[in-house]
Amino acid sequence: MLGTAIIVFREVLEAALIISIVLAASAGAARRGRWVSGGVAAGLVGAGLLALFAASLAAAVSGVGQELFNATILLLAVAMLGWHIIWMSRHGRELALSARAIGEAVISGSRPLYVLAIVCGVAVLREGSETVLFLYGIAAGGGAGAVAMIVGGVLGVAAGVAIGAVLYFGLLRIPTQRLFAVTNWMVLLLAAGMAAQSAGFLVQADLLPPLGEAVWDTSAVLTEDSLVGKALHTLIGYVSRPDGIQILFYLATLSSIWLLAQWIGRPPPPHPRPSEQRPVTT
Amino acid sequence: MLRPTLLPLTFLIVAGTAAAQDPSYTLVIKDHRFQPTEVEVPAGQKVALIVKNNDSTPEEFESTELRREKVVAGGDQITVYIGPLKPGRYEFFGDFNPTTARGHIIVK
Numbered sequence: 001m002l003g004t005a006i007i008v009f010r011e012v013l014e015a016a017l018i019i020s021i022v023l024a025a026s027a028g029a030a031r032r033g034r035w036v037s038g039g040v041a042a043g044l045v046g047a048g049l050l051a052l053f054a055a056s057l058a059a060a061v062s063g064v065g066q067e068l069f070n071a072t073i074l075l076l077a078v079a080m081l082g083w084h085i086i087w088m089s090r091h092g093r094e095l096a097l098s099a100r101a102i103g104e105a106v107i108s109g110s111r112p113l114y115v116l117a118i119v120c121g122v123a124v125l126r127e128g129s130e131t132v133l134f135l136y137g138i139a140a141g142g143g144a145g146a147v148a149m150i151v152g153g154v155l156g157v158a159a160g161v162a163i164g165a166v167l168y169f170g171l172l173r174i175p176t177q178r179l180f181a182v183t184n185w186m187v188l189l190l191a192a193g194m195a196a197q198s199a200g201f202l203v204q205a206d207l208l209p210p211l212g213e214a215v216w217d218t219s220a221v222l223t224e225d226s227l228v229g230k231a232l233h234t235l236i237g238y239v240s241r242p243d244g245i246q247i248l249f250y251l252a253t254l255s256s257i258w259l260l261a262q263w264i265g266r267p268p269p270p271h272p273r274p275s276e277q278r279p280v281t282t
Numbered sequence: 283m284l285r286p287t288l289l290p291l292t293f294l295i296v297a298g299t300a301a302a303q304d305p306s307y308t309l310v311i312k313d314h315r316f317q318p319t320e321v322e323v324p325a326g327q328k329v330a331l332i333v334k335n336n337d338s339t340p341e342e343f344e345s346t347e348l349r350r351e352k353v354v355a356g357g358d359q360i361t362v363y364i365g366p367l368k369p370g371r372y373e374f375f376g377d378f379n380p381t382t383a384r385g386h387i388i389v390k
Contacts, residue, residue, distance in 0.1 A: 003381065054340060055355035063361050066352055130342060133353060134378045137339035140356075141314075200349050206304075206328070206363040213366060224346050241349065 001148040001155075004138060008156025011131045013227075014234045015043075016164030018123040021190060021235075022116045024171035025084065025183035029111045039117030043124025050129035051136065067205035070126065074198035077122040080115040081191035082257040085184050087112055089265025092180045163231075186235070188257055193237020195253035196246040203243055211244030304363070306330040311341050311354070311383065314376065319385035325369045331387075334359040342377035348387070351377065365389075 019036065026032040050057065057065045091111070131153075138149050174182055202208040219240035222229045232238035237250055307329060310317045314337060323329045333343045338356040345351075348367075354360045367389045376383025 007378070007380070051340075054353050055358045058353065058355060058358060058360050066360070130353065130377070133340040133342070137341070137356075137378050141337075141339050204350055204352065204362055204364075206330075210366075214368065219347065239349065241347065243349070 001152040004135075004149055004152025005155040005159070007134055008131055008153050009159045010156075010230065011127045011134070012157050012160025013163060013230060015120075015123040015127040016160045017167060017231060017234045018190065019120050020164040020168040020171070021183060021186050022120055023168050024179065025088075025187055026111065026113060026116055027172065027179060027183075028176070029113060032113055032116070035113040035117040036120050039120035040124050042117075043121040044128055046121065046125040047128025047132055050125065051132035054129070054133060064205035064207065067201040067207070071198040071201040071205075073122045073125065074194045074201070077119045078191045078195045078198070078253060080118045081187050081194070082253075082260070083112065084115050084119075085187055085191075085257055086261050086264050087115075088180055088184055089261035092184065092265075184261075188254060189236040190234075191257060192250045192254040193234070196237050196239065196242065196250040199246045199249040200239075200243065203245060208245055211248065213243055214241035215244050215247060217241050304328050304330045306332055306361075308332045308334060309343075309385070311335045311337055311376065313337065314339075314341070314379035314382045316374075316376070316383055316385040320388060321385070322388045322390060323365070323367070325389045326366045328363060328365045331362045331364055332359060333362065340378065341383065343374065344377040345372060345374035347372045348374065350374070 019040065023032070023036060026036070054066075057069060059065065061068055135149060135153055139146065171179065171183065199208060203210045217240065221240075222232070222238070223240055224230055224233045224238070229238065229240070239246060242250075305324070305327070307321050307323060309321065309331065311333065321331075331343075333352075333354050335341050335354040335356060335358055340353060340355050342351060342353045343360065343362060348364050350362050350364060352360050352362050364387070367387075369389050372387045372389065374385055374387065
């Protein structure tokens with residue numbers, strides 16, 4: 001039972017951390033709960049289907065279907081996270097101001113929440129399908145009893161969600177006008193880490209060259225097996241022995257999203273107002 | 283955009299397998315254990331690892347040190363490319379049965 005709980009926890013943790021960041025990044029937006037839970041629900045349905053067709057997916061595209069699928073949905077999530085940051089760079093300032101001054105604003109309604117729903121869906125899809133397969137294996141193997149499996153599974157999910165909740169409520173303690181600056185950075189690192197992960201899948205499938213295997217090795221300090229290592233792997237893309245191409249994907253994603261956000265989000269020419277001496281900067 | 287770029291790559295893989303450029307090594311999963319538990323592969327060369335799952339339940343071939351993870355359905359088989367690797371010992375395990383399904387690769 002404990003073994004089941006630990007494995008389920010490890011799978012759920014990654015999705016829980018991602019959803020927490022997404023929820024914090026969309027704090028104050030109207031109907032975000034509906035979007036995020038819609039994304040999670042779609043991810044769960046997808047996870048079931050993915051588990052069901054695991055064999056066909058693995059055999060697809062000369063045996064690299066699984067890697068291609070993982071890399072594709074990760075890159076889709078990267079694109080969505082990037083779009084969120086770029087959108088926020090343009091509107092985040094107004095959002096923070098309106099959240100402080102007027103409360104719920106019209107702008108909040110126009111926030112592209114489908115973007116964050118897709119990210120939640122992808123996170124649940126990836127981790128959920130593995131959880132389903134794992135639990136199916138136990139159920140079919142008949143090793144542990146059904147009750148032990150269900151209790152273990154529920155405990156694992158609860159522990160994962162609890163850590164996600166700690167992160168979410170921790171983030172909410174940040175003052176509103178600074179919250180989105182923090183979540184933007186977290187989303188940026190999340191996106192860079194996912195891009196590096198997708199590069200890893202494409203190397204595994206032999207579709208990309210590694211460009212240097214294990215460029216550095218910090219596994220003596222922290223491995224991705226440990227709880228902290230796994231959390232950092234999700235949050236900032238920590239890899240103890242990265243391939244060269246993973247570093248390349250990481251830096252390229254980080255810099256291109258950041259530069260685009262700077263370029264698109266540069267402040268408009270100031271409108272001189274008698275009441276204000278200088279435009280508000282964050 | 284994706285299709286035209288991937289298609290030639292796919293052919294490359296097929297051609298690569300047919301020409302047997304990358305040496306391949308086979309691991310069998312039976313009763314949630316790997317057979318053999320030790321595989322020796324040459325250093326500095328890309329190799330294909332074929333994992334056959336003779337159990338009826340799914341397994342996930344995983345290695346933190348090799349940064350590899352791939353689900354293999356019951357009665358199915360997968361190919362995972364690794365390397366070129368530096369000499370050393372690299373652990374792998376079955377993520378769904380980590381207590382029994384363990385093994386390592388020796389790179390020489």
